[in-house]
Amino acid sequence: MTTQDAMTIKLDYDLPEYPSFDPQYRRAPRRESHLSQADKALAIKNALRYIHPDHHAQMAKEFAQELEEHGRIYGYRFRPAGKLYGKPIDEYKGSCTEAKAFQVMIDNNLDFEVALYPYELVTYGEAGQVCQNWMQYRLIKKYLEVMTDEQTLVVMSGHPLGLFHSHKLAPRCIISNGLMIGMYDDQKNFNRATAIGVANYGQMTAGGWMYIGPQGIVHGTFNTLLGAGRTKLGIPEDGNLAGRLFVSAGLGGMSGAQGKAAEIAGAVSIIAEVDESRIMTRYTQGWVSAKTSNLDEVLAMTQEHLASKSPFAIAYHGNVVDLLEFLYEKGVHVDLMSDQTSCHMAYDGGYCPQGLTFQQRTEMLDKDPDGFAKLVDQSLRHHYEMICKFHDKGTYFFDYGNAFLKSVYDAGVVSVCKNGENDLDGFVFPSYVEDILGPFLFDYGYGPFRWCCLSRKPEDLDKTDMAAAEYIKAHNRRYQDNDNYIWLRDAKKNKMVVGTQCRILYADAMGRMNIALKFNEMVRNGEIGPVMLGRDHHDTGGTDSPFRETSNIKDGSNIMADMATQCYAGNAARGMSLIALHNGGGVGVSKSINGGFGMVLDGSERVDQILRMSMPWDVMVGVARRSWARNENALSTAAEYNKLYEGQDHITLPYMADDAIVDKAVQEMKD
Secondary structure, eight states: OOTTTTOSSOOOSSOOOOOOOOTTSOOOOOOOOOOOHHHHHHHHHHHHTTSOGGGHHHHHHHHHHHHHHHSSOOOGGGSOSSOOOOOOGGGSOOSSHHHHHHHHHHHHHTOTTTOSBGGGTEEETTTEESSSSHHHHHHHHHHHHHOOTTEEEEEETTEEEEEEEOOTTSOSEEEEEOOOOGGGOSHHHHHHHHHTTSOOOOTTTTTTTOOOOTHHHHHHHHHHHHHHHHHHSOOOTTOOOTTOEEEEEOOSTTTTHHHHHHHHTTOEEEEEESOHHHHHHHHHHTSSSEEESOHHHHHHHHHHHHHHTOOEEEEEESOHHHHHHHHHHTTOOOSEEOOOSOGGGGGGTTSOOTTOOHHHHHHHHHHOHHHHHHHHHHHHHHHHHHHHHHHHTTOEEOBOSSSHHHHHHHTTOGGGBTTSSOGGGOBSSOBHIIIIIHHHTGGGTOEEEEEEETTOOHHHHHHHHHHHHHHHHHTOOSHHHHHHHHHHHHHTTTTOOOSSEEEEEEEOHHHHHHHHHHHHHHHHTTSSOOEEEEEOSSSTTTEEOTTTTTTTOOSSGGGOOHHHHHHHHHHHHHTOSEEEEEEOGGGOTTSOEEEEEEEEEOSOHHHHHHHHHHHHHHHHHHHHHHHHTTOHHHHHHHHHHHHHTTTTOOOOOOOOOOHHHHHHHHHHHHO
C-alpha cells in the first residue's frame, strides 16, 4: 500500500487556481531567517509533504520563489479565493457542533477586517498566525468537516497531525504552538524553525483560534487605564479619566484598542502610529476620533478636549519619539503613558525607529536588516530617555506587556533594570500587570472571559450581554463588578464588534461559571444559537511570563512555566472543547508559556457538567499560584474558595514568615 492509498483525508488532487490579491490589504514584511542552502531545500521538502507528487515540480518552484521573496512559504496558491470571514455556524460542513464552531473561529481570525496580514495568515501581534501556511488551513478544514464527537484533532504548530479516537467528554481539538527544547528556545533558532516549516508563532489567541478582534484587548486596556487612574492619580472608584491625558503608540491588532479604551474610560488620548493603513482601519471603524500628521493640530485638539473634559482619541501619523519630543518641548503634562508597538519583534518590523517612515522601515528590513537593528536600538534608547523625562515631571509610565522595557534592556540600557545589573528582578517602571491588573484583578480571579455567538446574529449577542449584565448586577460584590456592569451596559453603544458577534468581559471564577451555565441554558431553551466560550491566554492562570502576567508574583517562581502547563492539562482532563499551549505570547519567543481554551455551548447537560468542572479550575489554578506567592488579595480569594467548595476542592495556603525572624537568620549566616 502506498502512502497516498493509506491517506483518505488529504488535499484535493487538482491544484487550485492561483488567487488574486487585493492591494488595499496589508502584507507582511519579508521575514529574515539566514537559511543555509540545505535549510532552503529542507523548507521546500517540508512544504511539499502536503502536495501530491505529480505536482511537486511545479510547486517546488513556487515554494522556492515564496521563500526567496518572503522568507517563508505561505502556499499562496492554496488560499481560498475571495473574502474569508466567520460565517453562521450552520453554513459549515461538519459531523458535530464543535467542529463547525472551530471553523467559524478560524475564519474569523482571518477576516480581512480582523487580521493584520490576512494573506500571510497573521491575525495580530506582527507575527501571530492561525497556522503556518494555506495547505495546513485547507487540511485542518478537511479534518473538521469529518470529525465526530468521539474524535480529537491534534494540531502541532499549525500542522494537523491527525484525528484520534477519544470520547464525548474529551477535547475535540488539542493545539500546541512553537514549544521548543530549552537549549534551542531563542529567537534565532525559532526563526529558522519557522522558515523551514516546523514552528508556528501562535501569539496567544491567533494560533488558538480564539481572537475576537481588537475588542478583546479594549476591555483589558479600559481596566488598566481606570486602575492606573485610581491607584496612581487618586481618581475615586466611581470616577473616570475625564480631563486626563494618555499617550502611547501602536494602532495594530492589539494596540488598536488603546484609543477606544481610553475614550470609554473618559480620557483624552494620543496614539502614535507610523502605518497609515492601520490608522485608517481604526478611523473608519470609529475607534479613534481624529487623525492627523500635524503635531500642532494634535496639540490644539488635545488642549481643547482636556479643557472641556470630553473624551477624545487622536491618531497621530508619525513616530512616537517625535511626538514625545514635541509634547515635552511644549510643556504638556501627560498623566499616563505606555507603548504597545510589537516590541517582542522589535528587529523584525514590530518597532519603527525614529527617522524612518513606515515604507523606509519595510525596505530597510528587506535590504539591510543588520543596519535596521542598529537603528532600532538607537531609537529605543532615546525613546526611554524621553519617558524618563516625563516621569520626572509626574507622568505614570507602565509597560503594557509588549516587551518594551525588555527591548530597551536588550538595546544596552542596563539602568532600566530594577537591580541595576540584569532583568531577573524586572525593571524600574512596572508592568501593567505588576502594579494594576495583577493585584486588583488577577489576584481576585478577574480575567478576560469572552464568547462568540456562532449564529452571527446581533440579537443573540444582545441577549447574552443582557444575561451577563443581569448576573453581575445581582452579584455586585466589588468595584470590579460594577466596572464590568457598566462595560456590558454600554457595549452595544460603543460599537465594539469587529468580525463575528463576540464579547469580552472581565469576570472571576464563579462569575464565569455561572454566566456560562446561563448561556448554555439559553441555547438549550432555543433563545439563542450555539456559543463558543474562550478567554485571552493573558489571564489569572493561563500564562507564565515574568515580565507580564506573572510579574506580580514575588516568590521567585515567576520564571517557572508550571502554571500555564497545568492549566492546559487540567482543561484537557475536564473536557474543554479546545485547548492550546504556546511559546511566546505577546512578549516574544522564550519569554512566556501561555495556554488558552475554547468551549462550545450546545445546550447539552454534558456541557453543563464540563463547565462546572472546568471553569473554576481554569481560574483558580492561577489564584492558588498567586496565593502561594503570598499575594494578599489572592490569599483572601483562595480562602473564600476553600469554604465555598469545602469537601470537594482545597487549595494549599502559605504560613506567613515574620521578616524580622528571616532577617535575623540571614544576618547570623553572614556573621
